[in-house]
Amino acid sequence: MPHSQLHAKGFVGALIEKLLGASATSKALPDFPELGIELKTIPVRPDGRPRESTFVCTIELADIADSEWETSRVRNKLAEVLWVPIEADPRTILPERRVGTPFLWKLEGAWEKTLRADWEELASLVGRGQTELITAHLGVALQVRPKARDASARRRAFDEDGVAYRELPRGFYLRSSFTEAIIAQQFGRRTRAETSARRTRNG
DNA sequence: GGCTGATCATTA
DNA sequence: TAATGATCAGCC
Numbered sequence: 001m002p003h004s005q006l007h008a009k010g011f012v013g014a015l016i017e018k019l020l021g022a023s024a025t026s027k028a029l030p031d032f033p034e035l036g037i038e039l040k041t042i043p044v045r046p047d048g049r050p051r052e053s054t055f056v057c058t059i060e061l062a063d064i065a066d067s068e069w070e071t072s073r074v075r076n077k078l079a080e081v082l083w084v085p086i087e088a089d090p091r092t093i094l095p096e097r098r099v100g101t102p103f104l105w106k107l108e109g110a111w112e113k114t115l116r117a118d119w120e121e122l123a124s125l126v127g128r129g130q131t132e133l134i135t136a137h138l139g140v141a142l143q144v145r146p147k148a149r150d151a152s153a154r155r156r157a158f159d160e161d162g163v164a165y166r167e168l169p170r171g172f173y174l175r176s177s178f179t180e181a182i183i184a185q186q187f188g189r190r191t192r193a194e195t196s197a198r199r200t201r202n203g
Numbered sequence: 204g205g206c207t208g209a210t211c212a213t214t215a
Numbered sequence: 216t217a218a219t220g221a222t223c224a225g226c227c
Contacts, residue, residue, distance in 0.1 A: 010220030
């Protein structure tokens, strides 16, 4: 066990992977390559809403310019996901947190349409070597945020002219509004956005 | 309270 | 260093 919860980021996710026998840990592949299924634990509040966004993968630096959504790492990772909700009140110590009902989810229909639109917008910026212009404000459901040891970390990258430079490593994340909708659909509940819209309509 | 940018652990 | 697993923390 980690010594404190501050140092336990990722511990529960890695634990569940080990328990379920995931084989592609630490690789740019779904956790269960033979099944094409990715395992994601998701921290939830008592009402089932996600507490945090969900990390998807790092950004494909060199090849994103001429890659397509169909073969992107984002789509490959999220094609089919086993979501495992985990009770995640920071005041509850790890051994006392409960595991919710896991469920399988496929990236299809409106889910895919939404992510694809975001990905194409973001990927075109990355492909032009303009990752420094990207902020987490972009993207309806998929966003790009730092993914590094700290703010001083840099990795080798190339701009649109092929000139090497060093940049802050970043990754793709799913906004919690998106995963909230996934969970709401699975368990037959309205999202907060839908509930407030309904309240407004009914005056 | 939500969101963005920063940060922590582990493995290869 | 860069991939994986994520959550923390402070500004709005």
